[in-house]
Amino acid sequence: MGKIGFDNDKYLKLQSEKILERISSFGGKLYLEFGGKLFDDYHAARVLPGFKPDSKIKMLANLRDKAEIIVVINADDIEKNKLRGDLGITYDLDALRLIDAFREYGLFVGSVCITHYNSQPAAEAFQKRLSSLGIKVYRHYPIKDYPANVPLIVSDAGFGKNDYIETERSLIVVTAPGPGSGKMAVCLSQLYHDYKKGIAAGYAKFETFPIWNLPLKHPVNLAYEAATADLNDVNMIDPFHLEAYGETTVNYNRDIEIFPVLNTMLDRICGKSPYNSPTDMGVNMSGYCITDDAVVCAAAKQEIIRRYYSSCCSLRQGMSSQSEVFKLELLMNQLNISSSDRPVVDAALERSRATGSAPAVAMQLDDGTVITGKTSPLLGASSALLLNALKYLAGIEHSKLLISPSVIEPIQRLKISHMGNHNPCLHTDETLIALAICAASDPIAAKALEQLPKLKGCEAHSTVILSRVDENVFHKLGVNLTCEPVYKTKKLYHR
Numbered sequence: 001m002g003k004i005g006f007d008n009d010k011y012l013k014l015q016s017e018k019i020l021e022r023i024s025s026f027g028g029k030l031y032l033e034f035g036g037k038l039f040d041d042y043h044a045a046r047v048l049p050g051f052k053p054d055s056k057i058k059m060l061a062n063l064r065d066k067a068e069i070i071v072v073i074n075a076d077d078i079e080k081n082k083l084r085g086d087l088g089i090t091y092d093l094d095a096l097r098l099i100d101a102f103r104e105y106g107l108f109v110g111s112v113c114i115t116h117y118n119s120q121p122a123a124e125a126f127q128k129r130l131s132s133l134g135i136k137v138y139r140h141y142p143i144k145d146y147p148a149n150v151p152l153i154v155s156d157a158g159f160g161k162n163d164y165i166e167t168e169r170s171l172i173v174v175t176a177p178g179p180g181s182g183k184m185a186v187c188l189s190q191l192y193h194d195y196k197k198g199i200a201a202g203y204a205k206f207e208t209f210p211i212w213n214l215p216l217k218h219p220v221n222l223a224y225e226a227a228t229a230d231l232n233d234v235n236m237i238d239p240f241h242l243e244a245y246g247e248t249t250v251n252y253n254r255d256i257e258i259f260p261v262l263n264t265m266l267d268r269i270c271g272k273s274p275y276n277s278p279t280d281m282g283v284n285m286s287g288y289c290i291t292d293d294a295v296v297c298a299a300a301k302q303e304i305i306r307r308y309y310s311s312c313c314s315l316r317q318g319m320s321s322q323s324e325v326f327k328l329e330l331l332m333n334q335l336n337i338s339s340s341d342r343p344v345v346d347a348a349l350e351r352s353r354a355t356g357s358a359p360a361v362a363m364q365l366d367d368g369t370v371i372t373g374k375t376s377p378l379l380g381a382s383s384a385l386l387l388n389a390l391k392y393l394a395g396i397e398h399s400k401l402l403i404s405p406s407v408i409e410p411i412q413r414l415k416i417s418h419m420g421n422h423n424p425c426l427h428t429d430e431t432l433i434a435l436a437i438c439a440a441s442d443p444i445a446a447k448a449l450e451q452l453p454k455l456k457g458c459e460a461h462s463t464v465i466l467s468r469v470d471e472n473v474f475h476k477l478g479v480n481l482t483c484e485p486v487y488k489t490k491k492l493y494h495r
Helices: 010-027 042-047 055-062 074-078 091-104 123-134 183-198 219-227 239-245 254-272 292-316 322-335 343-354 381-394 407-418 428-439 445-451 466-479
Strands: 030-034 067-074 108-115 136-140 171-173 202-206 235-237 250-252 360-364 370-374 459-462 480-482
Touching: 010 030, 010 055, 010 202, 030 183, 042 219, 042 292, 067 074, 067 091, 067 183, 074 091, 074 108, 074 123, 108 123, 108 183, 108 343, 123 136, 123 381, 123 466, 171 183, 183 202, 183 254, 219 235, 219 322, 235 239, 235 254, 239 254, 250 254, 292 322, 292 480, 343 360, 343 370, 343 459, 370 381, 370 459, 381 428, 381 445, 381 459, 381 466, 407 428, 428 466, 466 480
Parallel strands: 030 171, 030 202, 067 108, 067 171, 108 136, 459 480
Antiparallel strands: 235 250, 360 370, 360 459
């Protein structure tokens, strides 16, 4: 554990250079569609050990004098209150979060573009809210038969009826809270208007996965398929690149399927498309920055197993389909891996069996040691695990009580008697607060609390689906958590 297989500094350098090359090749203005997550790309950090979750935004921050941001959001997503599953907030709120985050890095957010606008009440209300905050808002409208009807799309009745987004910089980063927002259409619409105005500009995609210059069935590329199993994305050999250059590269099905249409649009807008393949469109230097293939292969296999458990739990909660689980099982079979290749799984299940099938959690620390925790009258299994792990890291005797029962019991009374809870066991957030209080007067508790940063990157597995509170604590600590797809109780309602 803890091995590095990716050179993050090299990645930042190469990616920045390639973007600047694209800007220059198009005469000084580039619309760069950003796929994936800009601020918190934990998937990339997990499958490419050494990649920093904030690498992309730091790279953009280095280009802040040239860059401006357009945040794109689909009006239908606003109307439906679509949620970001990882953050639990709606897309419109996430758009505001993104703007704040960009500004913290000193990046200029020029505007927000509401796509698929059709007078949806929620979209109109969101536009008013943005305007009151001093943010420029533009509207793009549905185009009949998009993307097939190219003559209509590339006309004054198609892209021509969209608002033209006024921009000031040479690098226009087009991003969104999630997929399906219309980022590519915004870029192409802007190109259409720019060329009508005599402004030279170009379009490219900022990509991370799949990695075009790794083999099709490389574990890192298969991990991308696992991450997008809900979208049914499939990695493919790029036939256009193979035909144009005689070189085998990897792309994914949606980009390959849309390329002929996109290329036709670029022909009509620019006179001639600058690209021969979807691989040509991407700016992706990550494959050149892998320093240890064995390390990234092992990390990618672990990510696929984690995605499998996540999908199983999502199916159990009624939020995904059986076909998604089947796809992940097929990916695991291709790589000849199983849940047994995740050491914390068997450790947690064995701990549960040893305690009469009570919930248990296991964690693998950076040195490979596996620590477990079980449910007790005072603490939930996750809380017990955290305390046991902190004791081990601090060199504290396992029998030592870090939190006195006299501290825990009043918290339990508060939960049951006044807060409407039925389970007296302390959740992880309550346990850490109690530990922090004890640390104020107990140097041993303080020593244990100081070990929290060492949990980042550790692996954990629970024998039951954890509460959202416990999941969030593990996430904030940087622990990679999986759960068995079963609930602690047989109730129909689980909080």
